[in-house]
Amino acid sequence: MRLSGNGVVATREAFLEWLSRGRTFVTETVARRFRLPFPSVPTPKAVLLPQHEALYRFFWARRTWNVHPLPPEGTPILLLAAPCEVKAVTDVLDAVFLGNAPQDPYYATRRKNLILGALGCTFFEATCFCTRVGGHPLSREGADFFALPLSSGVYFEGEGVSGRPLASSEKEELEALVADLEKTAPPPFPEKTPEYLYEAFGCDIWEDIAWGCLNCGACTFLCPTCFCFDLALEGRLRGAMIRTWDSCMFPKFTLHASSHNPRSHPMQRVRQRILHKFSYHPLRKGVFGCVGCGRCVALCPVNWDIREAVERVVSCAL
Amino acid sequence: MTLHDAARKLLEEHKVQGVLGYRKGSLPFRTRPYLFRDPCEIEELVFNPFCGLNLARYLLFLPQGIERVAIVAKGCDGRACVALVRENRLRRENLLILGVPCPGMVDTRKLAEWEGLKEHEVTLRGGEIVIRGVAYPLASFLDASCRRCRYRSPLVYDILVEGGEVPSLPQEDTLRELRSLPEEKRWEFFRKELSRCIRCYACRNACPMCYCKECFAESHKPSFLHPSPTLRDNFVFHIGRAMHLAGRCVECGACERACPLGIPIATLFLAVSDTVREHFAFEAGVDVAAPAPFVTYREDDPNAFIR
Amino acid sequence: MPCEGIYTPCLLPIAEIVEETRDIKTFRIPRPEHFVYRPGQFAEIFVPGVGEAPFSISSSPTEGTFLEFSIKRIGSVTQALHRLNPGDTVGLRGPYGNGFPVEELLGKHLLFVGGGIGLAPLRSLINYVLSPEHRLSFGDVFILYGARTPQDLVFRWELERWRKREDLTLCLTVDEGNASWEGRVGLVPNVLREVFSFPCTGWVSIVCGPPIMIKFTIKALRELGFAPGDILTTLEMKMKCGLGKCGRCNIGPYYVCQDGPVFSYETLLEMPEEY
Incomplete structure (x- = not known):
């Protein structure tokens, strides 16, 4: 769903005043592009699936072990994110934690308490590729409200902010923006990309593609869709079961207790990351597991670029 | 000989099976590591102030079939090579050090202030960096590790490339300010910075000297720290690594550049290097034959800390 | 003890331990009423203070009020389990997986x-x-x-x-x-x-x-x-949550903990060989 054009134009002050009524956060991407007076979080994932979360406490008392579940917590939060980051929540995180029975109560509670707003993008950064994976910089799909800065104020779709209807000059500005984005949009990956990649599993270019990757977790930890986590105990006689982010880039991720490791080689782990996002998740859920936000490209210490990797594998399979 | 000629010649004459160097990245001001195997590819080899990665890191992860490799080495890459040879990770005869004088590496985060900056809009001129026609002192754009660098060109090399312009920059004591603070303030600094760490291990994985098969940070038996990034565990990780790198850190700052959150993590390692320099009169990666400071007794150790 | 939430184990006393071989022991624990399973499913066993690991259930649902797990001493959790005695407490959550068809x-x-x-x-x-x-x-x-x-x-x-x-x-x-x-x-x-x-x-x-x-x-x-x-x-795969969420048992479009661990060879043939 693109912006309908049925929204209103509010003043920047009115919009900010409305945002300031609750606990409002912005994602780093939004913070970088627009100077907004709100604290930032790396991605919506950091709110919905925090990196450190205690699930239950355990302790030894009165000569016996005790376990106390820690109830899910969630305080109402408003988060302003880029459209791709909204898509990461609705397409991937929701699908895994809510759409896959049983629902995750911790995620569900936080999600219920989250008002997720999309702030439309007016240009593509060098790292952006949302249009390659089915997204759009002006998409309001899945968001509770949609906002877009115009020269004369803030265009707003949703409930809460009142304003006046679009003036004809503003309509033209919107149309010009849409046309400009259309022109500069990176073209989508081929429709059968998930199938191509699946077939290319045994292709001999993987070694070459993976070379250079440091196998650190920067990309996966800062990715808005990477949801893999670890459950690790903290404490001996008293402590808690902690849920924390994990990464398929780490060798211990799949290491069996028997010391067998199905993905012991760095190349296999790079391949897993690409295939999980661009093949396995789409084959399972019908949408890419990547939203094209480009954070992994921007933050990679060695400029390892996932776009090039997918292109190369696709061309290998073709 | 220029860098390109030297690299091409080495491949053409089969002196090496590969040249570890940098290639233009997919984003402005970014380079990426590349193993050049074909002399025809050499035209893509670049060396500029955006080659902050320490290539020696890749020497221990070469693809099969590469026996002898050349490495494009700035001062700190060269030091890492020497340190790795000294620790018996590499055989010197399998390594050809292609030394390049280093102008210092620009901290790309400092360029973020100029929106939409293009590569051609930035040039280096002596000790200055010219951005959109305006000259600024280069030193203010360099990483902390580069501002204090003592060895811009490799000390040990097989070929030293000519023509590289090495501006004479003053060696700055980048830690002086932090050192002058009272203990609580220094503690506060590290507490604030390390609480941001997400433990993605980019710093460790970018480090040429961190080559343990199993890092203590990820060991299960015994388990030293919890995988989640609490401040306590972050301290254990970074201090543990600093201890492990004491007398081994080559002060390249690759860890800090790798950090996706921009934590000035090299501060810790540079401080430890200073301590080792002061008390043991030792610098890692400077001399292949120098004995390791912690396992040797010397009559002339400054060892003021023992007395 | 009530079992709340999908990650919290319920604590149960070990009823009996049978030494099968020098490194395999069978642990018998009472089956909680809500724990209804089919052959081939597995459960997560929690050893307080040590950790949690998945084990297949070796008893049959037709056998009544007990669950049995036959466990080989390999890693830290299994080592801790082998040190336990009848009457000691372990945690249990599950059953997980598809089981045999x-x-x-x-x-x-x-x-x-x-x-x-x-x-x-x-x-x-x-x-x-x-x-x-x-x-x-x-x-x-x-x-x-x-x-x-x-x-x-x-x-x-x-x-x-x-x-x-x-x-x-x-x-x-x-x-x-x-x-x-x-x-x-x-x-x-x-x-x-x-x-x-x-x-x-x-x-x-x-x-x-x-x-x-x-x-x-x-x-x-x-x-x-x-x-x-x-x-x-x-199939055996490293698992943590057992609920198809933590991602590590992913092979191809499958999560072994939910879509497996039982697979036909026909399905295996189509899967990437990473197990």
Whole structure:
């Protein structure tokens, strides 16, 4: 769903005043592009699936072990994110934690308490590729409200902010923006990309593609869709079961207790990351597991670029 | 000989099976590591102030079939090579050090202030960096590790490339300010910075000297720290690594550049290097034959800390 | 103790511990009422202060109020488990996984091929099939079980019980015999070729054991004429949540903890070989 054009134009002050009524956060991407007076979080994932979360406490008392579940917590939060980051929540995180029975109560509670707003993008950064994976910089799909800065104020779709209807000059500005984005949009990956990649599993270019990757977790930890986590105990006689982010880039991720490791080689782990996002998740859920936000490209210490990797594998399979 | 000629010649004459160097990245001001195997590819080899990665890191992860490799080495890459040879990770005869004088590496985060900056809009001129026609002192754009660098060109090399312009920059004591603070303030600094760490291990994985098969940070038996990034565990990780790198850190700052959150993590390692320099009169990666400071007794150790 | 939330284990006392071999013990714990499972499923066992790990259930749901887990001492959790005594507390959550497709097996002849500790999940299905209420729903039962040495055979009392039954064939083999061993000596796949001499129409084979045994057993089964769809096996993968969320057991479009651990060889053939 693109912006309908049925929204209103509010003043920047009115919009900010409305945002300031609750606990409002912005994602780093939004913070970088627009100077907004709100604290930032790396991605919506950091709110919905925090990196450190205690699930239950355990302790030894009165000569016996005790376990106390820690109830899910969630305080109402408003988060302003880029459209791709909204898509990461609705397409991937929701699908895994809510759409896959049983629902995750911790995620569900936080999600219920989250008002997720999309702030439309007016240009593509060098790292952006949302249009390659089915997204759009002006998409309001899945968001509770949609906002877009115009020269004369803030265009707003949703409930809460009142304003006046679009003036004809503003309509033209919107149309010009849409046309400009259309022109500069990176073209989508081929429709059968998930199938191509699946077939290319045994292709001999993987070694070459993976070379250079440091196998650190920067990309996966800062990715808005990477949801893999670890459950690790903290404490001996008293402590808690902690849920924390994990990464398929780490060798211990799949290491069996028997010391067998199905993905012991760095190349296999790079391949897993690409295939999980661009093949396995789409084959399972019908949408890419990547939203094209480009954070992994921007933050990679060695400029390892996932776009090039997918292109190369696709061309290998073709 | 220029860098390109030297690299091409080495491949053409089969002196090496590969040249570890940098290639233009997919984003402005970014380079990426590349193993050049074909002399025809050499035209893509670049060396500029955006080659902050320490290539020696890749020497221990070469693809099969590469026996002898050349490495494009700035001062700190060269030091890492020497340190790795000294620790018996590499055989010197399998390594050809292609030394390049280093102008210092620009901290790309400092360029973020100029929106939409293009590569051609930035040039280096002596000790200055010219951005959109305006000259600024280069030193203010360099990483902390580069501002204090003592060895811009490799000390040990097989070929030293000519023509590289090495501006004479003053060696700055980048830690002086932090050192002058009272203990609580220094503690506060590290507490604030390390609480941001997400433990993605980019710093460790970018480090040429961190080559343990199993890092203590990820060991299960015994388990030293919890995988989640609490401040306590972050301290254990970074201090543990600093201890492990004491007398081994080559002060390249690759860890800090790798950090996706921009934590000035090299501060810790540079401080430890200073301590080792002061008390043991030792610098890692400077001399292949120098004995390791912690396992040797010397009559002339400054060892003021023992007395 | 009530079990709240999907990640919290319920604490249960260990009722009985049977020493099967020098490094395998069977733990019997009371089955909580809500814990309704099918053969081939697994559960997460939590050792307070140590950690949590997934184990297949080796008892059959037809057996009543107890659950059994046969566990080999390998990692930190299993080591801690082996140090426990009856009466000590462990945590349990589950059951997880798809289990064996029991409905699809109705009316079939069943060939069970197990190696080492791999008999544990098979035992759940075998005892399910052999239970009075289900025995007539299945055809012939053939069990081939192998271990390294006679001392490494698990469930010895159970093997005796099966041997006495007339409605099944039990064949035991070891890689290395000893003076008192009267059974066969030989690797499971080789013995399989010798002892299974019937036409394989109407048979389904269920294989579980070490990866290398599974690989060669499947080869032997294919030679005997089994179609890929008629060979079932269980995959082992590192798991944490058991709920298809934590992501680490992902192979291809599957999460082994939810879509598995039981897969047909037909499905395995389409999967990336990363297990």
